């Protein structure tokens with residue numbers, strides 16, 4: 446039996462500060478559906494988001510859009526969203542509530558130049574059609590400007606989705622004709638040496654340097670199908686896809702949670718320090734033991750834990766830093782420290798996102814000097830790579846991952862990004878090898 450909600454009404458504004466439009470949301474339960482059926486053949490804006498522990502969101506179309514640039518971008522998104530969400534009355538189950546899905550660029554001074562055409566420094570959409578899969582089942586939510594529009598949309602999409610096959614082949618790889626690095630091994634060595642000099646001078650303690658790899662494709666990449674293949678290879682990672690009416694598709698399978706906030710409960714983690722997987726379980730363990738016992742790795746990881754502790758200090762009534770563990774993925778292993786907090790007062794997840802971005806797992810210590818070093822050194826545009834990506838709702842709850850192990854598909858090319866933490870004892874060749882491992886999740890699915 447399918448449950449059906451009544452009309453959920455939300456009054457709000459679309460971006461920037463337009464006239465007030467009334468938005469109406471309606472939800473209806475679905476039998477399981479193929480998520481790709483929602484994303485297929487769309488010239489509309491599309492979003493997908495999945496957490497390793499179960500929540501999956503897929504949306505298309507734009508019921509409301511929030512976008513902002515500059516140093517105030519976190520606040521500006523929050524106030525635009527408040528205007529739209531304030532009148533929200535969604536009477537479907539909470540799991541099917543309208544949510545804003547999107548993200549931020551790494552730098553606040555981001556320009557939307559290729560391959561980042563269409564990607565603002567901060568941008569979120571409340572999709573017109575949203576499918577939510579969680580412990581509470583699979584729900585379809587349609588949002589429109591009027592009740593009849595939402596109801597029509599709901600029925601149209603319900604028919605369309607239930608007629609689509611529930612399973613879809615996950616497709617073949619597009620094939621690669623050429624790859625081009627932004628950074629040659631010699632340039633990388635020079636960049637790491639510059640960072641090491643700044644570290645030796647006492648200007649900074651850690652900086653994460655990254656590079657990009659342009660991959661020319663032989664065929665067309667089906668990004669939703671690629672994400673489905675990544676789900677099988679990397680079941681303990683997040684998955685996301687964001688694209689706009691114009692421009693490319695940004696997607697990835699990051700292992701790293703930036704923050705999840707539900708009421709007063711916050712969860713985050715330090716993830717830094719990388720070694721390969723071994724050929725055998727014993728070799729896996731050897732790598733792990735080497736990483737655990739290595740002062741450089743522990744220093745690099747400890748800096749991230751300390752910074753998160755400091756960044757969360759002003760927000761937390763209680764902070765629990767758990768034992769260090771190992772995050773083992775199909776192609777790489779990381780040191781990980783889970784961190785939980787109980788928040789002091791009523792906070793919006795975007796306040797926490799702003800406080801935590803960038804953690805020294807993708808930025809550095811101290812943040813200002815690290816940021817400058819990244820800007821002076823890197824020869825490509827980070828765009829949305831290594832930045833917060835996720836969702837939030839009317840109550841200010843939400844979850845964000847760090848958009849690493851990611852790429853942007855545009856015009857027959859996928860540009861992949863990968864970086865690594867540089868500290869006093871870093872060796873450029875070892876760092877190079879670690880970076881190459883981080884291209885693999887997506888690269889393996891393109892070849």
Ligand SMILES: C=C(O[C@@H]1C=C(C(=O)O)C=C[C@H]1O)C(=O)O
Nearest residue numbers: 717718719806849863864865866
């Ligand atoms: C920067 C990346 O990864 C980050 C850097 C790591 C490291 O320096 O060891 C490990 C995990 C991530 O926090 C990336 O994947 O591009």
